[in-house]
Structures are given as structure tokens and as C-alpha cells.
Amino acid sequence: MKIAFIAHDRKKDEMVNFVTAYENVFHGHELYSTGTTGKRIMENTDLKIHRFMSGPLGGDQQIGALVAKNEMDLIIFLRDPLMAQPHEPDINALLRLCDVQGIPLGTNIATAEILVKALDRGDFAWRELVHKYKPGVDE
């Protein structure tokens, strides 16, 4: 599965703790992140993560490009709901595309916990069918 991690600054510690706790579940998956989030996770785990640009510089949009093609299988996006972000339009665009494609998206730690347990149980197998039967980009 392709999994993306994104965390706003005041949520980064929470993200590191979360990914560390479930490191064994995330091993063996293709992992992606925005720039600083991925750096923090890699400093604290043995996971290999493909890091895009930092969120404010376009990282959310880079992940959004994979979402638009229905290629991302799960996104954990620990947002900071109490702090305005300069790149709010990029964030909204990413969330919207997840809803367009029906891609599992957890935006707080409680949902993230449920999603990672579902991942561990194999509940994401349906995503393999999506990849197998995905229509071409022109359809």
C-alpha cells in the first residue's frame, strides 16, 4: 500500500509517537510524506520514506497529484485545527481530492489509530482491486 504521512508543526511530535508505535505495521509499505514530517519520522524510526517538498512549498499538492490518480491508499494527516496555515488552499485541495477518489484519510490521532489497526488486519485489500481495475487517466 502507498501511505502518506503529513503533520502540521504542533502535531509533529504526535505523528512521530504514532508512527513509532506502529512502525512494524508500516514496514513493507511504500511510505510518503511532506518534507519536514518525513525527516522527523526517519530520524526516529528505521522506516524509509519518500519525502516530497515541505507543505507550505507544495508538498501537499505533490501528494495530491498521486491522490488525483487514485494511487495513494491511505493518508494520515494530523492537521492543526487551531493555527492558520499560509497554504490553506493546498490543504483544502488535498482533502477535497481524497473525497473525490474515496481515499481513506485520518485527520486526527483517534481516526489514525483506527485506520492503522484496519491496515494491520488487512482491511485495505480492496485498494488492490482499485489499482487493478483503475480506469486510464483519459477515462
Ligand SMILES: O=C(CO)COP(=O)(O)O
Ligand atoms: O504543512 C504541512 C502540511 O500542510 C506539513 O509540511 P511539513 O511536513 O514539511 O512540515
